Amino acid sequence: MGMRDTALLGTSSDAPEPAGDICVVVGEHGSLLGWGPAAQQLLGYSASELWELRWADLVEPGTEAAELLDRRPDSRPIVFSPARLRHSSGSGVEARIWAHGLVTPAGAQWLIQAEPLEDARRNDLRRALLRGLFTESPYIIDVFDSDLRFLGQNESRSRSEGFADEVVGRTMREAAPSGLLDVDALEERQRRVLNTGRASIGAEVRGGIPEGPDGESVWSETIVPLRSGSGDVVGLVHLVINVTEETRARERLDLINEASARIGSSLDVMQTAQELTDVAVPQFADYAYVDLLDPVLGGRNADVGPLGEGVPLRRAAHTVRAGGPLDTRVARGEIDLIASAPESSATKALADGNHVLLTGDELFEEFISDPARAALHRSRRVHSWLLVPMYARGEALGTVTFARYQRLQPFEADDIRLAKEFAARAGVCIDNASRYTHERSRALALQRSLLPQRLPALRCVETASRYLPANGHTMLGGAWFDVIRLSSARVGLVVANAVGQGLRSAVTMSALRTAVRTLADLDLSPGELLTELNEQIKRFHHEEGSGNDAVGTTCTYAVFDPLSRHCELASAGHPSPALLPELGEAALIEMPVGPALGTSGAPYECGGLTLTDGDLLVLDTMGLANLDGGDVGTGLERLRDVLSAAGAARPSPAASPRQGLGEFCDEVLRRMVPCPAQQDVALLVARVRGLESERHVTWDLPAEFEVVGKARELAGRALQKWGLEEVQFTTELLVSELVTNAIRYGLPPIRLRLIRDRNLICEVSDHSSTSPHVRRALDTDEGGRGLFLVSQTADLWGTRYHARGKSIWAEQSLRTPPGD
Known part of the structure; x- marks a missing residue:
């Protein structure tokens, strides 16, 4: 059967509900007392054939279903899944069986329901789907008719409290608690789907029961049209899920990306600090400001001594949400006396590298030395104040401070991580800007010194x-x-x-x-x-x-x-x-x-x-x-x-x-x-441009030693024509040695070429790839001095290999090149 028969008693909470038709009625001794068309269709027997059969004839022997008659009837059905029935053709039929026990005056009887196993599994899936959607789904599901009245809704745990006890037949305006959502906007979206027949997928809707102290939750709403058999839209299905946390995480990520793109657009310290606060307000905070150490603003290293003793921090930038300035007592470029005090939160943060988060009364104690600033914070109802130290390359640069008063939600752990991202990004950019002027000129000077100084x-x-x-x-x-x-x-x-x-x-x-x-x-x-x-x-x-x-x-x-x-x-x-x-x-x-x-x-x-x-x-x-x-x-x-x-x-x-x-x-x-x-x-x-033809000459020479003298003569005549008699002797010596070397060690054909560029070049080619070497010949050696003489006579010489053979060349300087 492919898997072991398993009896699932009706007491199990996982037992499937009866779904098959009543196929047969089985008597106390296994006789078939009745049957329906479903039994004939499932097993392939005719009515007359079923009269002659017993329950044991319809099931595979040795299975738990075959032992049904040994059980005592109960008020709850017994489920056999999978069970294997026997078809009239002799083949097996995979099925699910429900056995309902009956106690009659004639004795115990069993009502048998059965359906093919594949059908049973599909029905299980349908039931699981309905149960998941309407009793266990995180989605809120509502069904409306074409008049936008409720036809039904599921039992989602995400549904807000306060709805009418009975919503069927009512509109959302009549059933929902007052102020829960914008009913006008909802009905507009519903009518748009009704009129166009096009679903609205994943629309972001803000409102509903407050998700947190900021008083706003975010929902993903999908509205799908329901169509009749003729294709007309007769109703709507709403699927709504709370995506507040996901939206907040996405907004934080978008803010990080925006900060990466906007902070550091220039190499100006003050502008970089201003870009940081502009990014943070109002998406992250209602007020933000940056205080930097004096040396950082001056483009020098922040060597300020022990940070715990208090250091001068100067206001570099600040941004306030639209509605008025929060702290006008410290202008850009001025020293923030409160932050620079030895016992201030800024000094503490720079000393230990940790952030400082203040709420409630402890927030106002930070400004106790300046009653006007404390009163200003109270009047704005600042409830959450976060200070993050700014470092780069292990050196302290300053602090970044964020405050919230219009946003009801205080800074939480994810917000602190985001604030540190801001400070880290800005810190690198500010550090780069402060070092830029001093380093740039030195860097460019070094770069240019490594490039060719003159072509x-x-x-x-x-x-x-x-x-x-x-x-x-x-x-x-x-x-x-x-x-x-x-x-x-x-x-x-x-x-x-x-x-x-x-x-x-x-x-x-x-x-x-x-x-x-x-x-x-x-x-x-x-x-x-x-x-x-x-x-x-x-x-x-x-x-x-x-x-x-x-x-x-x-x-x-x-x-x-x-x-x-x-x-x-x-x-x-x-x-x-x-x-x-x-x-x-x-x-x-x-x-x-x-x-x-x-x-x-x-x-x-x-x-x-x-x-x-x-x-x-x-x-x-x-x-x-x-x-x-x-x-x-x-x-x-x-x-x-x-x-x-x-x-x-x-x-x-x-x-x-x-x-x-x-x-x-x-x-x-x-x-x-x-x-x-x-x-x-x-x-x-x-x-x-090409070298003029009158400035170079080429001769093909036979591979015979007798041709060496002729080669010297040809070279001498060419030099006389060019007016280079002063180098004729050394050139003829080079020609003699190179041609002799090619004849002795190379392969024909042999080619001699003279080139009058800014220097005089003598070149001899042959079809051998043997690499020549310079060596110092002994007094007793008859040869081996050719390339040594070439190296001593020419200013430069070398060997160039090509597809077939090589060329040995020698170059002589011309003090006054003719025609130049």
């Missing part, structure tokens, strides 16, 4: 930059930029943003900038550089645990090659740069964007594009096309307007190129960055 002067890339600190914040930020000279006249452009704010963020930014420069000196591609930087951050994070602030840094690194005019870019979670062609519309550069540094192990991919002379690259830390979270197309349109207005793509002849770019940067910040900026902003703008 390099380059032939093919003109750059300008701006750094904008977050307005209103004294903390340092992690936004930074850099321009890096790379080998073979290439240029690296970097913009990044370390997470967080403060000194640690600035230190992280400085360390990352150094790491990027170090990796850039290895001539890595942008994707390889970010991948290596990512691995270093992860390795350091693994070694140092959670102390690595570099995790989550975003960065964009771009490398521009002026010979090919190709720009290669990679991004670690950073906004895409913008491209402003000299002729054309602004657009964001499409490029693969990887995760922020330190958050993933996947390698970073590169994107690339070919630029034309005059193109402008704009790299920033905020995403210029989507600064305000709006449409990217709108941001691009604004960026195009900035380009037209600034005219930086084509600076006037009187202005230097860098000056024109600087004006463009200023215009971008003025028109594109919100004011005040919510975070520090780094902006880097670069105008690119």
Whole structure:
């Protein structure tokens, strides 16, 4: 049967009420004396077949229902649930059985009621629902007809006393106690539901029997229309529940959220204190004021000595509920003599860090030294007075005082916690404001010292930059930029943003900038550089645990090659740069964007594009096309307007190129960055152009040692054409050693290239990825001196790897570069 048969005697309070039809009448010896259609329908027997059966034939043997005849009839029914009856087909029927005992002259008989078990369970649920709604529900339930007269109501414990003994047939106006609720407003809501047929769900209604000393309770009211079979509204059901405590808790939470949003909007001590009292009145208190220690108002540390001896507290702000001032004897900026006294509640609270709550006569004793203030409190009938000390960073700042006289409810435990939230929030903001002036200039000086002090002067890339600190914040930020000279006249452009704010963020930014420069000196591609930087951050994070602030840094690194005019870019979670062609519309550069540094192990991919002379690259830390979270197309349109207005793509002849770019940067910040900026902003703008073809030359050489002399001749002729005879000897020496090294240790093809930028660059490429090393050869060695000579002769040299092979380059300074 799936569960054990259980007999539930009628004496049990949990026994279900009889619900099935009378199926059969069983005689003393188990014979069937009668039956109804329900028995035939339930068990599948015909009337003639039932005459031949006994009770034992209708139930499963061995069950308690089968042993019914062994029991003595009682005035109360016996319930078997579940019971298993036998169908005419031989299958079992799960049912609930009620057996009513009868004593007749013919002997004991049983009237059997039965219904299918599923039907019985549904009926149980219906009965439980009705019992829950009408006898046990916390809801007040009223049923009205279309004339707004009572049809019935439940027995809710929440129902107010004073209703008429019999409400059926009466309206709410006739049945409810006088003054309990606004009957006119109720009837208006009822008629609205009657007329529209739309339910009113969860409306908040204030009034009813007072919930507490403040004389106001809050109810959630739902009015549902009742419809006839034809769909007409014929009545209403009201469901009302008391939500006073929930509403108060929600209002306190809303007040905390409002305080968080409104307190600390500026870095002015007096204004921050005023914002605190304005938030508290009238939602929380009828009167509030803030007294601060003198040093706090002056922007100095509150080193005031032992607080128990009394300290000068000066009025910083006060707010009163509409209806007149409460305490006019202490103006803003004046010392509150009562609060500053050694035995005052304020001094006590600042000394031990605990709040002070005063009610009744003890409240007026606080002002006994000033009879006028005491009389003013009495005239206003102040009944609850709460003082909370204000601290920040472990230092005392002052006190916040709240008073109630119009609100009847005194301050309770939840109110005290809320008052402390106010004081804590305001304390942090006031402390920040008092330290702001002194710290801001020092912070900005340190921030700027960590950024590039001067961008390099380059032939093919003109750059300008701006750094904008977050307005209103004294903390340092992690936004930074850099321009890096790379080998073979290439240029690296970097913009990044370390997470967080403060000194640690600035230190992280400085360390990352150094790491990027170090990796850039290895001539890595942008994707390889970010991948290596990512691995270093992860390795350091693994070694140092959670102390690595570099995790989550975003960065964009771009490398521009002026010979090919190709720009290669990679991004670690950073906004895409913008491209402003000299002729054309602004657009964001499409490029693969990887995760922020330190958050993933996947390698970073590169994107690339070919630029034309005059193109402008704009790299920033905020995403210029989507600064305000709006449409990217709108941001691009604004960026195009900035380009037209600034005219930086084509600076006037009187202005230097860098000056024109600087004006463009200023215009971008003025028109594109919100004011005040919510975070520090780094902006880097670069105008690119290719290196003229007459300033570089390339030769493909066979991998034969005989070609070394020819390579020297080719280089010498090129230098003579450029007018660089003074460096011809050292250049031919470099060419000889680099070409020889490529033939001996590299793989063909071999390519020699001379580049006349601001310096002279000699570069030899081959298809081998073997890494060259400098070593000091012994006197007996026949070779091994090539790279040593290169390192001693060139100002700078290095190796750059690419997809197929490597390039070894050497750079010489030119005292007077021709044509510059």
